[in-house]
Amino acid sequence: MNRLANPLAPRGFALPEKTSQIKVWIREARGLDDDVVVSVTELVCRKDGCPDIETVIGIMRPGEKTETIRLRKAIADVTSHDLPRG
């Protein structure tokens, strides 16, 4: 049968090196200490009005709210120029 595109498919993997690289870029751009945690996620959002794919960067400073940066592109396409400076 012809199957519908599966919107629930487990996310594919960007290159691990690229995810680590984005974390390094954001640490350098923001001058983050080691106790600040940076997470990088590629999301396929299913809501109307959301981009099909986006990269969400979470900056978790102890005792503070998570700062979220949303980039409307896949992890593989993120460059250091996409990251806002502190």
Next chain:
Amino acid sequence: MPLEASQKMPVTVLTGYLGAGKTTLLNRILTEQHGKRYAVIVNEFGEVGIDNDLIVDTDEEVFEMNNGCICCTVRGDLIRIIESLMRRRDRFDAILIETTGLADPAPVAQTFFVDDDVRQKTKLDAIVTVVDAKHLLGELDHAHEAQEQLAFADIVILNKTDLVAPTELMAVEARIRRINPTAAIKHSIRCNVPLDEVLDRGAFDLNRVLEVEPDFLDVEHDHEHDDHVTSFSLVTEASIDPRKFLPWIQMITQKFGIDMLRMKGILAFKGDEDRFVVQAVHMLLEGDHHRPWKKMEKRVSRLVFIGRNLPKGLIEDGFLKCRADADSVEALNA
């Protein structure tokens, strides 16, 4: 290159209320000969009587992630420690995380689905919850944490069974089943469960969803307890229309995800030879085609929800509207 699933470091999460026997189990895993070397992330360093630089002490750092589409909580400390441990990945074969007695397992589980670095290098193998057969019923009545730890479990170690009478044990097991009908329950005394029944279970592997206890959904439960966390299952022998089901389950996850602790299901889509498997932890939802339905196997679609005050009637109504023979598409409105 991305790692194959088999190359990813398996992570077992050990939860349990205070005094249930987590540390006893942890010490067994660390000292018995089972051929695997574990890196361990613990909360109370002093409780583990073993000096080893692969035992890492941590404090819970829970962060909320809210990007407008998906809200979840993650453990920042785990992201940091796992990044650091994985630089020494040749020194161990698996990771074990012991949580505090009062820990909420949700941020731990969600960490493995949210951060791509963690997700690419590790895989959540199973959440193992140790409970004390003697004291569990009292704990469940007084502590939401105890209920949520049970709700998240893939494996429940029902420990200290020698301290209760057989009838009491049955009552305890029935209460566990009511909160979590999908977990495998292992009886033990001093956590003497065979370790191969606890470790390397692949419980979050889509290929193994709902394979632990295949008959669980056929059991109806009584409801004399007003539990904070409850479960219900939905079953239909009618084929499901994926064009209705897929948007519906996404909408349900989005709408009720905050209170939906875990959801698992197997679907028989109309005209599809393969089973479709779904699972969710709060708002984090995934699903995929699985093995073909076997020749003699009944094509039954089953969903089980475990959560806080989920509107069963509304969800059941929406699910039944996803049947291929249901003529409306109102399912989308749940």
